[in-house]
Amino acid sequence: MGYRMKTPISEVDVRRLRVGDTLYLDGVVFTARDEAHKRALDYAKEGKALPIATEDLAMFHCGPIAQRVDSGWRIVSAGPTTSTRMEMFEADFLDRFKVRVIIGKGGMGKRTTEAMARVGAVYCAFTGGAGALGAGAVQSVKGVEWLDLGMPEALWVLEVKAFGPLTVAIDTHGNNLYEEVTRRVEENLKRIYARL
Amino acid sequence: MTDEDILVSRLRENFLKLVDLAVTDLPANVEETLKDRLRAETSEIAKDQLRAILSNIEVARGQHIPICQDTGIQMFHLRVGEDFPLKAKLPLIIAEAVRDATAKALLRPNAVHPLTRLNTGDNTGMHVPYIEWSLIEGDVLDVEVLPKGAGSENMSALRMLNPGDGLKGVKRFVLETVAAAGGKPCPPYILGVGIGLGSDGVMKLARRASVRPLKEHNEGSGMADLEKELLGLVNETGIGPMGLGGRTTALAVNIEIGHTHTAGLPVGVIFQCWAARRAAARIYPNGRAEYLSHEVN
Numbered sequence: 001m002g003y004r005m006k007t008p009i010s011e012v013d014v015r016r017l018r019v020g021d022t023l024y025l026d027g028v029v030f031t032a033r034d035e036a037h038k039r040a041l042d043y044a045k046e047g048k049a050l051p052i053a054t055e056d057l058a059m060f061h062c063g064p065i066a067q068r069v070d071s072g073w074r075i076v077s078a079g080p081t082t083s084t085r086m087e088m089f090e091a092d093f094l095d096r097f098k099v100r101v102i103i104g105k106g107g108m109g110k111r112t113t114e115a116m117a118r119v120g121a122v123y124c125a126f127t128g129g130a131g132a133l134g135a136g137a138v139q140s141v142k143g144v145e146w147l148d149l150g151m152p153e154a155l156w157v158l159e160v161k162a163f164g165p166l167t168v169a170i171d172t173h174g175n176n177l178y179e180e181v182t183r184r185v186e187e188n189l190k191r192i193y194a195r196l
Numbered sequence: 197m198t199d200e201d202i203l204v205s206r207l208r209e210n211f212l213k214l215v216d217l218a219v220t221d222l223p224a225n226v227e228e229t230l231k232d233r234l235r236a237e238t239s240e241i242a243k244d245q246l247r248a249i250l251s252n253i254e255v256a257r258g259q260h261i262p263i264c265q266d267t268g269i270q271m272f273h274l275r276v277g278e279d280f281p282l283k284a285k286l287p288l289i290i291a292e293a294v295r296d297a298t299a300k301a302l303l304r305p306n307a308v309h310p311l312t313r314l315n316t317g318d319n320t321g322m323h324v325p326y327i328e329w330s331l332i333e334g335d336v337l338d339v340e341v342l343p344k345g346a347g348s349e350n351m352s353a354l355r356m357l358n359p360g361d362g363l364k365g366v367k368r369f370v371l372e373t374v375a376a377a378g379g380k381p382c383p384p385y386i387l388g389v390g391i392g393l394g395s396d397g398v399m400k401l402a403r404r405a406s407v408r409p410l411k412e413h414n415e416g417s418g419m420a421d422l423e424k425e426l427l428g429l430v431n432e433t434g435i436g437p438m439g440l441g442g443r444t445t446a447l448a449v450n451i452e453i454g455h456t457h458t459a460g461l462p463v464g465v466i467f468q469c470w471a472a473r474r475a476a477a478r479i480y481p482n483g484r485a486e487y488l489s490h491e492v493n
Contacts, residue, residue, distance in 0.1 A: 020241070022244075035313065062265065063265060063266070063304065064265050064304075065262055065265045065267070065301055065303075065304040066301075067301035076261050076262065076265075076301045077256075077261055077262040077263075077264065077265035077304075078265050079252075079264050079265050079266070081266070081347065082346075082347045082350070082380050084380060105347070105379070105380075105382065105438060106347070106378065106379045106380040106438070106439060107378070107379060107439060125438060125440060127245050127248035127249060127252070127438060128264075128347060128379075128382035128438055128469070129249065129252065129263065129264040129266075129345075129382050129469060129470060129471040130248050130249065130252040130264075131252070131256070131261075131262055131263060131264040131265035131266075132252045132253075132255040132256035132259065132261050132262070132263060133248060133251065133252045133255060134265070135261065135265075136255060149313075149315075150305060150308065150313075150314075150315030150317070151304060151305050151315070151317075152304055152305070152306065152315075153313075153315075165244060165248065167241060167244065167245075167440065169440065177440060177441075178378070178379065178439060178440075180441075181378075181379075181434065181435065181436070181439060181440065181441040182378065184434050184441065185375055185378075185433045185434050185435055186375075188432060188433050188434050189371060189375055189433060192371065192429055192432055192433070193368065193371070196364050196367050196368060
């Protein structure tokens with residue numbers, strides 16, 4: 001199925017999505033990688049508020065190339081980074097910050113899949129390396145926080161239009177497309193190893 | 197300006213141009229191979245991934261922007277003629293060109309201290325940009341610029357096999373590495389495999405294999421058949437584009453081989469994502485560049 005959704009996205013809407021669906025996003029997407037996850041969870045522990053309200057938004061595992069222009073910033077290239085690096089943070093992050101859509105590449109693990117079912121969030125794959133396509137969907141940079149972490153690790157708040165195609169790869173019903181592929185790969189490998 | 201100043205500034209411009217070409221436009225044979233694989237795929241999800249990749253390449257070229265936002269840690273391979281001028285100054289000139297490219301937003305500032313994680317902001321730092329040298333006869337400089345993202349680089353693997361593991365052990369290690377990496381190194385990738393030498397040497401062989409242009413086989417060392425066999429096996433795993441399943445996991449498997457110690461069988465594996473960015477030029481002693489990887493008007 002094909003969907004187009006605009007942030008903020010409700011829990012009811014996100015629970016309609018199934019693995020294999022295609023999604024295009026409008027609205028606000030913020031970026032967060034390793035360092036921003038770490039800092040956000042540290043803030044939560046200390047009872048400090050994040051610089052932006054994250055609930056019902058989409059989070060993009062991405063470190064963009066951004067360029068300063070007269071009016072602020074321009075996003076030059078913005079594709080996904082490898083999501084498994086955030087696996088150690090993501091379940092706690094979802095419980096605490098309740099984003100509805102996570103966009104990345106390479107998939108995420110069991111703890112995140114369980115948290116997504118619990119919280120009501122999906123993981124979408126955006127084609128790795130597609131930095132030019134990603135930047136094309138960005139209408140404007142609404143803000144940037146934590147720039148002291150460096151350009152890639154900062155928290156970029158982006159207004160996007162028709163951001164996609166995104167492939168729903170983990171849904172709220174415990175389905176994980178990467179786990180399905182991994183199971184098939186393991187079966188194929190058994191056959192291949194027997195022939196070596 | 198002295199003659200030396202003029203030459204320094206020409207070299208700096210050439211290096212900047214090479215970085216620019218590498219990050220905004222792929223060598224033509226990568227795109228051709230991706231199109232071939234789109235025809236071979238049957239799964240809709242796999243086809244969507246390949247279509248997005250192809251359209252991304254076109255947009256980047258058309259708008260002259262980086263193909264992928266991860267423009268890597270800049271790696272330069274230099275083959276320096278013994279009579280080429282300013283040899284000892286090349287690292288400084290290259291670092292300046294990398295700073296220029298970062299200021300022009302062609303490169304994302306990626307270089308951080310490994311422990312404090314502090315970003316230098318200009319892609320230079322300790323041993324960065326990374327330069328590999330070799331000396332050749334004559335007076336020209338052959339230079340390759342190889343921007344490489346971390347998604348694929350993080351999946352690199354080294355195994356010191358026992359001689360008794362033999363060819364079967366080599367194949368098995370390559371396949372285990374591929375399976376463990378799954379969709380993380382941005383398949384379809386070019387798989388570089390090094391066999392032989394020692395622990396550092398084998399990774400250099402793997403590196404060289406991973407940046408070899410597509411459609412070139414290692415006929416000279418008798419590895420061409422093994423390259424084709426491994427490509428078939430890697431694609432049989434079914435990992436597919438971006439690890440979402442499909443027939444295309446690798447675009448090529450390239451092998452480089454060297455002799456090794458009688459007690460050892462080192463094997464190295466390095467993944468080069470589909471955004472196989474590479475620009476090459478021959479630079480003459482007067483600073484004139486002849487671009488080898490891209491058509492430059």
